[in-house]
Amino acid sequence: MLKVPEHQVAGHIASDGKLGPLVDDQGRFFKPLQGDSRGQHEAKFYESFTSNKKVPDHIRRYFPVYHGTQLVEASDGSGKLPHLVLDDVVFVYSNPSVMDVKIGSRTWYPDVSEEYFKKCIKKDRQTTTVSLGFRVSGFKIFDHQESSFWRAEKKLVLGYNANGARLALRNFVSSNSPADSNSTPNCAFVSEVYGGSNGILAQLLELKDWFESQTLYHFNSCSILMIFENESILMKEGDDAPAARAQVKLVDFAHVLDGNGVIDHNFLGGLCSFIKFIKDIIQSVDKRDETDTSLLENGH
Amino acid sequence: MLKVPEHQVAGHIASDGKLGPLVDDQGRFFKPLQGDSRGQHEAKFYESFTSNKKVPDHIRRYFPVYHGTQLVEASDGSGKLPHLVLDDVVFVYSNPSVMDVKIGSRTWYPDVSEEYFKKCIKKDRQTTTVSLGFRVSGFKIFDHQESSFWRAEKKLVLGYNANGARLALRNFVSSNSPADSNSTPNCAFVSEVYGGSNGILAQLLELKDWFESQTLYHFNSCSILMIFENESILMKEGDDAPAARAQVKLVDFAHVLDGNGVIDHNFLGGLCSFIKFIKDIIQSVDKRDETDTSLLENGH
Numbered sequence: 001m002l003k004v005p006e007h008q009v010a011g012h013i014a015s016d017g018k019l020g021p022l023v024d025d026q027g028r029f030f031k032p033l034q035g036d037s038r039g040q041h042e043a044k045f046y047e048s049f050t051s052n053k054k055v056p057d058h059i060r061r062y063f064p065v066y067h068g069t070q071l072v073e074a075s076d077g078s079g080k081l082p083h084l085v086l087d088d089v090v091f092v093y094s095n096p097s098v099m100d101v102k103i104g105s106r107t108w109y110p111d112v113s114e115e116y117f118k119k120c121i122k123k124d125r126q127t128t129t130v131s132l133g134f135r136v137s138g139f140k141i142f143d144h145q146e147s148s149f150w151r152a153e154k155k156l157v158l159g160y161n162a163n164g165a166r167l168a169l170r171n172f173v174s175s176n177s178p179a180d181s182n183s184t185p186n187c188a189f190v191s192e193v194y195g196g197s198n199g200i201l202a203q204l205l206e207l208k209d210w211f212e213s214q215t216l217y218h219f220n221s222c223s224i225l226m227i228f229e230n231e232s233i234l235m236k237e238g239d240d241a242p243a244a245r246a247q248v249k250l251v252d253f254a255h256v257l258d259g260n261g262v263i264d265h266n267f268l269g270g271l272c273s274f275i276k277f278i279k280d281i282i283q284s285v286d287k288r289d290e291t292d293t294s295l296l297e298n299g300h
Numbered sequence: 301m302l303k304v305p306e307h308q309v310a311g312h313i314a315s316d317g318k319l320g321p322l323v324d325d326q327g328r329f330f331k332p333l334q335g336d337s338r339g340q341h342e343a344k345f346y347e348s349f350t351s352n353k354k355v356p357d358h359i360r361r362y363f364p365v366y367h368g369t370q371l372v373e374a375s376d377g378s379g380k381l382p383h384l385v386l387d388d389v390v391f392v393y394s395n396p397s398v399m400d401v402k403i404g405s406r407t408w409y410p411d412v413s414e415e416y417f418k419k420c421i422k423k424d425r426q427t428t429t430v431s432l433g434f435r436v437s438g439f440k441i442f443d444h445q446e447s448s449f450w451r452a453e454k455k456l457v458l459g460y461n462a463n464g465a466r467l468a469l470r471n472f473v474s475s476n477s478p479a480d481s482n483s484t485p486n487c488a489f490v491s492e493v494y495g496g497s498n499g500i501l502a503q504l505l506e507l508k509d510w511f512e513s514q515t516l517y518h519f520n521s522c523s524i525l526m527i528f529e530n531e532s533i534l535m536k537e538g539d540d541a542p543a544a545r546a547q548v549k550l551v552d553f554a555h556v557l558d559g560n561g562v563i564d565h566n567f568l569g570g571l572c573s574f575i576k577f578i579k580d581i582i583q584s585v586d587k588r589d590e591t592d593t594s595l596l597e598n599g600h
Contacts, residue, residue, distance in 0.1 A: 105405065105566055110431050121421075131410050133565035162562060212572055262462060263576045265433035266405055269569020272512055276563045 001025060002072065007090045009138035009151070010100035010223065011252070014075030022075055022083075027091035029064065030072050030083040038254035043069055043084055045217070045253040052216065059210050062203070062250050064089055089249045095149075095231040099139035099172050100223045100251075103270040105130055107221040109257060120221075127158055128165050132277075133270030136160055136168050137223060142230035143177050150178045169277055172226070190285045192244040193228045194278050200226055201282065203248040204275050211268040218264045220255040224248055224274070301325060302372065307390045309438035309451070310400035310523065311552070314375030322375055322383075327391035329364070330372050330383040338554035343369055343384055345517070345553040352516065359510050362503070362550050364389055389549045395449075395531040399439035399472050400523045400551075403570040405430055407521040409557060420521075427458055428465050432577075433570030436460060436468050437523060442530035443477050450478045469577055472526070490585045492544040493528045494578050500526055501582065503548040504575050511568040515559035519567045522556070524574070525549040 002022040004014045014020025021031045033039025046066040049055060067085040074081040090096045107129060108120035127135040135158070140151040152168065160168065167185065171178045173193045174185035194200045204224075228246040302322040304314045314320025321331045333339025346366040349355060367385040374381040390396045407429065408420035427435040435458070440451040452468065460468065467485065471478045473493045474485035494500045504524075528546040 105569070110425070125410070130406075132562055133569075162560065213576065215576070260462065261580075262432055263573050265569035265573035268572055269405070269433075269565035272568055273563050273565035276513065276515070280561075 002030060002075075004075065005029065005088070005090075007093075007096055007098050007140065009098050009140050010102075011137075017076050019074055019076040019078070019081075022072070023088050023091075027088045028067070029086040029088040030070070031086060032072075032074055033069065033082045033084065034254060039082070039084075041256070042252075042254045045256045046084065046086075049217070049253075054216055056210065058206065062207060062248055064249060064251065089225065089247070089251075090227055093227065093229050093245070095142040095229065096227050097139070097141045097172060097230045099168075099226045100137040101134050101226070101274060102129065102137050102221065102223045103134050103274065104220065104222075104266045105133040105270055106266060107255075109218065109220045109255065109266075128160055128162060132162060132165060133273035134165075136165055139168065139172060141172060141178050143179065144175060144230070145177045146179070152178075166277060166281075170281055173281075187281065187285045189228070189230070189244065190282060193226075193246045195282050196246075198246070200228075200246050200248055201275065201278050203246075204271065204278065207248065207250075208268065208271055208275060211264060211271060213263065215259040215261050215263055217259050218257045218262075219250065219253070219267045220257060221252065222250055222256070222267065223252050224271075225251055302330060302375075304375065305329065305388070305390075307393075307396055307398050307440065309398050309440050310402075311437075317376050319374055319376040319378070319381075322372065323388050323391075327388045328367070329386040329388040330370070331386060332372075332374055333369065333382045333384065334554060339382070339384075341556070342552075342554040345556045346384065346386075349517070349553075354516055356510070358506065362507060362548055364549060364551065389525065389547070389551075390527055393527065393529050393545070395442040395529065396527050397439070397441045397472060397530045399468075399526045400437040401434050401526070401574060402429065402437050402521065402523045403434050403574065404520065404522075404566045405433040405570055406566060407555075409518065409520045409555065409566075428460055428462060432462060432465060433573035434465075436465055439468065439472055441472060441478050443479065444475060444530070445477045446479070452478075466577060466581075470581055473581075487581065487585045489528070489530070489544065490582060493526075493546045495582050498546070500528075500546050500548055501575065501578050503546075504571065504578065507548065507550075508568065508571055508575060511564060511571060513563065515561050515563055518557045518559050518562075518564045519550065519553070520555040520557060521552065522550055522567065523552050524571075525551055 002024055005021055005023045008021065012018065012020045014022060019032050021029060023029050033043060049063065050066050065087040069082050070085050071080040072083045073079070090098065106120065106124050108117045124130050129135045138152060138154060138157055140149045143150045170185040170187055173187055173189040175188035176183050176186050192199070196202065226248060228244045302324055305321055305323045308321065312318065312320045314322060319332055321329060323329050333343060349363065350366050365387040369382050370385050371380040372383045373379070390398065406420065406424050408417045424430050429435045438452060438454060438457055440449045443450045470485040470487055473487055473489040475488035476483050476486050492499070496502065526546070526548060528544045
């Protein structure tokens with residue numbers, strides 16, 4: 001009863017008989033162990049992380065819950081393969097908008113092979129990884145006008161410069177159609193999604209606080225997923241509608257290393273840069289709204 | 301009346317007829333403009349920074365005061381050359397201990413030539429720049445036992461791993477002779493130099509706070525200088541002795557770029573890692589002292 005996940009926005013995607021993650025209808029996410037030891041490495045990370053008493057409880061909620069590994073019929077028809085069994089982080093949402101942002105100013109790390117180093121640094125320089133300390137890897141937005149999902153083209157996303165990344169982060173919280181490239185994103189959902197005491201920014205700041213002192217793990221090449229219930233925001237006029245449930249999750253741990261007493265300055269620096277982008281968007285909208293109000297008050 | 305600076309620990313050093321900075325006896329530091337446009341670039345940075353009203357006053361004190369450029373007889377005998385004229389940051393100290401720490405997990409930056417990129421990344425991977433987000437470039441300590449300065453060998457310093465860097469940072473605030481590699485650094489000066497409300501850590505945290513929001517400059521390949529008056533700490537028994545005057549200064553701006561609305565995540569990440577090293581040393585000594593006290597209290 002496994003199927004291709006509807007809301008995956010980056011990474012290997014199980015379609016057309018390719019190998020990729022699957023989900024069941026009970027809220028579990030099955031990720032095939034990648035062949036070249038990266039899968040084993042990710043399983044080991046989850047086992048270490050799950051049992052590590054030094055990880056504070058309020059930080060655990062930013063990671064998918066791990067339920068071990070399991071042999072599962074693979075999506076590429078190659079028979080039963082070992083899969084990581086994780087909570088499906090978008091299971092409880094009806095029409096989640098999702099963005100995957102790879103954090104860090106490099107995706108390589110000390111002691112990798114020259115081949116891997118060259119592959120990574122080439123892509124890091126071509127994308128915003130080096131310049132911004134993060135790169136948008138993919139996103140999809142529920143488009144209310146069209147009542148369907150709008151998915152950013154992978155090629156376009158990987159070609160973003162600083163302005164492209166900024167625009168994507170504004171589009172992500174806008175109610176006007178992202179398909180219409182002539183309209184300026186209205187950032188209609190910014191206060192519910194990025195702002196507020198439970199919003200994305202508050203969660204990122206909590207993570208930042210931990211990253212300033214944690215020396216347990218170096219999260220090389222990890223992504224931050226941002227998820228929110230787009231549908232429910234527009235329903236909010238009715239009082240019993242659910243909230244946006246904006247959520248940050250860390251995913252992709254195939255390259256995590258022991259911290260060995262050193263903080264993950266690569267992840268932390270990129271996270272701080274990403275936080276500044278989110279803050280700037282919140283502030284620019286606050287300013288716009290103030291201007292609108294003062295125009296109204298002055299009778300314009 | 302210009303002479304070779306006594307307390308320079310890294311960079312080009314004006315000795316044996318080479319080109320390097322000079323000082324006068326009035327507290328001015330003369331740095332020759334490097335030929336390949338880097339010197340002009342550094343002069344431009346100082347001019348921009350000096351007149352930039354967006355730089356808060358409490359941040360300015362971490363930068364050498366700039367007095368323009370001046371034609372000065374060069375140290376290599378090549379006649380009069382343009383020099384940056386700066387405040388000599390160690391002028392007021394009698395026996396300053398000085399450490400130069402290059403901050404950042406890379407010294408290259410977007411849009412450099414392939415040649416410069418290759419040169420930088422090779423050194424970044426060989427040193428702790430990639431792994432720690434900073435590298436010690438050089439240091440000297442006033443050795444009370446010998447009544448003379450002990451200078452770390454450049455070759456050794458650039459060969460440090462994480463433990464080497466940690467040991468150097470402990471040696472820097474110890475009163476036992478750094479020349480004796482068998483003795484554990486006693487960190488006798490840690491609370492006066494790294495700790496306290498005016499100490500190195502407090503200053504680094506103030507800088508960190510600024511770097512979390514400033515998007516004016518990207519400080520590629522810059523160094524933090526840590527300076528303190530070693531002499532005065534041991535004199536402290538007498539009441540009228542001066543304090544350690546621990547001080548952080550940023551130096552070397554030949555590769556500074558405009559921030560263009562993005563924070564300097566490369567510098568910030570490295571700075572946070574460096575801060576964690578300093579915090580760990582303060583805490584380890586606090587713990588040791590608590591243990592010593594409790595041993596005394598228990599009559600051991």
